[in-house]
Amino acid sequence: MFTISYRIFAIRNMKRSLETIEYKKDTEALAKFAKALGHPTRIAILKHLENQSCCFTGDLVEVFPLAQSTVSQHLKELKNAGLIQGELKPPKIKYCINQENWNIAKDLFQSFFD
Amino acid sequence: MFTISYRIFAIRNMKRSLETIEYKKDTEALAKFAKALGHPTRIAILKHLENQSCCFTGDLVEVFPLAQSTVSQHLKELKNAGLIQGELKPPKIKYCINQENWNIAKDLFQSFFD
DNA sequence: CAAATATATCACCTATTTGCGATAAACAAG
DNA sequence: CTTGTTTATCGCAAATAGGTGATATATTTG
Numbered sequence A, B: 001m002f003t004i005s006y007r008i009f010a011i012r013n014m015k016r017s018l019e020t021i022e023y024k025k026d027t028e029a030l031a032k033f034a035k036a037l038g039h040p041t042r043i044a045i046l047k048h049l050e051n052q053s054c055c056f057t058g059d060l061v062e063v064f065p066l067a068q069s070t071v072s073q074h075l076k077e078l079k080n081a082g083l084i085q086g087e088l089k090p091p092k093i094k095y096c097i098n099q100e101n102w103n104i105a106k107d108l109f110q111s112f113f114d
Numbered sequence C: 001c002a003a004a005t006a007t008a009t010c011a012c013c014t015a016t017t018t019g020c021g022a023t024a025a026a027c028a029a030g
Numbered sequence D: 001c002t003t004g005t006t007t008a009t010c011g012c013a014a015a016t017a018g019g020t021g022a023t024a025t026a027t028t029t030g
Helices: A004-012 A025-036 A040-052 A057-063 A068-080 A099-112 B004-012 B025-036 B040-052 B057-063 B068-080 B099-112
Strands: A054-056 A084-089 A092-097 B054-056 B084-089 B092-097
Touching (some): A025 A068, A025 A099, A025 B025, A025 B040, A040 A054, A040 A092, A040 B099, A054 A057, A057 A068, A057 A092, A068 A084, A099 B040, A099 B099, B025 B068, B025 B099, B040 B057, B040 B068, B040 B092, B054 B057, B057 B068, B057 B092
Antiparallel strands (some): B054 B092, B084 B092
């Protein structure tokens, strides 16, 4: 088991790099959008926004059996990914789909899948 | 700051549920695919497979500056998500896109984005 | 100013992800 | 059976994600 060939292999098998990898811009962008879509709650929020066109945080808290802070967190991630945007209607915040980035994401996924 | 109204709010603001949420089948499926796509290395692997149609683990280890075990992990996740499949060509393994699930994912994303 | 309302953020905990080196496993060839 | 080749898996550490209750912030209204 601990033969010489194993040792030789082990050396060849070692870490290739410590630097962070450089990917193409499109690859990074697609991965970022996909990551934001990678949770069922966030998919459901976006579907909800597509139907309603817009809605408030409170509406979503009523729809999902989650704490308000949890819903807020998911909205934050969607906003960071650029998929939604919030418009202040004090004291509420109206969230809508960010149509510009939505189209970018749509195109990225479309061309990715041929 | 610690007024009565805060206490009343705090109670209303508490956890809504401890059970796991039930989502629609499509929502779960889309989230699962998206999660698998949520890392640039995995996007790059899939793009590579789309070009080459198929390739071995070793080919990918040469393409990416990552340890062999790391590449293997990413392949495992893509396989678990159903996006790729491995065919044994001992001692190698030839990975290809799972066309059936690929089309399912494609349709899910397409109808999600309208 | 005080109270109410709506939302965000903090501190905390647990679970998952990402990466690695080392090792195991499967098989072909000598 | 031993060696070499290729890939998977294990064990670990660091980082990130997901959820919560508590608290902060901002604004309207009395």
